[in-house]
Amino acid sequence: xxxxxxxxxxxxxxxxxxxxxxxxxxxxxxxxxxxxxxxxxxxxxxxxxxxxxxxxxxxxxxxxxxxxxxxxxxxxxxxxxxxxxxxxxxxxxxxxxxxxxxxxxxxxxxxxxxxxxxxxxxxxxxxxxxxxxxxxxxxxxxxxxxxxxxxxxxxxxxxxxxxxxxxxxxxxxxxxxxxxxxxxx
Numbered sequence: 001x002x003x004x005x006x007x008x009x010x011x012x013x014x015x016x017x018x019x020x021x022x023x024x025x026x027x028x029x030x031x032x033x034x035x036x037x038x039x040x041x042x043x044x045x046x047x048x049x050x051x052x053x054x055x056x057x058x059x060x061x062x063x064x065x066x067x068x069x070x071x072x073x074x075x076x077x078x079x080x081x082x083x084x085x086x087x088x089x090x091x092x093x094x095x096x097x098x099x100x101x102x103x104x105x106x107x108x109x110x111x112x113x114x115x116x117x118x119x120x121x122x123x124x125x126x127x128x129x130x131x132x133x134x135x136x137x138x139x140x141x142x143x144x145x146x147x148x149x150x151x152x153x154x155x156x157x158x159x160x161x162x163x164x165x166x167x168x169x170x171x172x173x174x175x176x177x178x179x180x181x182x183x184x185x
Contacts, residue, residue, distance in 0.1 A: 011054045012077040012126055013047060019123060022159050025152045029101045029164060030072045036099055036166070039067025042091055044074035053078070056087035064093040072101045076127040081136050089140040089169065098142050098167045103129045104149070106161040115158040129158040134165060142167035 018026075042049050056062045057080070069088050078084035088098060106115065115130040134147055146166040154160055 010079055011050050012079075012128075013050070014126060016073070016076075016127065017122060018073070018159055019154050019156055022152050022154050022156070025150075025162070026073050026101060033070060033072070033099055033101070036097070037068050037070055039096075040065060042066040042069040042088070044069070044071040050074065050077060052091065053084055053087045056090050057083040062087075062090040064091055064096070066092050066096060068092070068097045068099065070099045073103060075100065075102050075133070076129050079128055081128065081131050081133070082139055085136055085140050085142075089142060092169045094169055095171045096169045098137075098165070098169065100133065100137075100163070100165045100167075102133050102163055102165075103159050104133045104161050104163040105130045106157070111157065111161075118156060118158050121156070123156045124158050133163050137165065137167060141170045143170060 037043075042052065044050055044053065069092050071088075075081060075084055092098060105112070112130070118124055134144065137144060144165060144167045146164070148164040150162050150164065152160055152162060
């Protein structure tokens with residue numbers, strides 16, 4: 001008997017119920033980002049945009065068609081962070097931008113243990129929080145321009161630490177020449 005494996009990755013589409021103060025922080029940061037969004041925007045707040053990312057993570061031929069991609073605490077819906085980031089890499093045009101505000105892993109082993117204890121709580125159950133966003137981004141062709149780490153006022157430890165990242169996709173010429181990520185302006 002052969003097992004059937006789905007080609008499309010799972011995307012958690014249930015309502016997100018983060019504490020009110022955490023959601024307020026994300027809304028405030030989202031409003032600040034609005035001015036940076038330009039051109040054709042892939043907004044992961046929309047379920048159809050998340051479905052497009054899920055499809056792009058498994059399809060072989062994807063035509064980049066977005067000037068900007070934005071995620072405000074939406075990458076927590078993707079079990080495979082690296083696959084989601086690589087899909088965004090494939091969907092954003094060369095020279096396009098990626099703007100993220102996401103919960104991220106806090107420092108230290110103690111924080112990891114504490115975050116693990118929170119996993120079954122209704123605040124974070126089913127979502128993928130506490131991940132290392134910036135190292136995962138370095139596995140794509142996005143060049144990190146601005147990284148701001150911040151702390152939110154919440155007792156829910158996996159949501160306490162966050163990161164805001166502004167990145168640009170390497171221009172096509174740099175990709176063809178094999179220019180290292182650090183050397184790209």
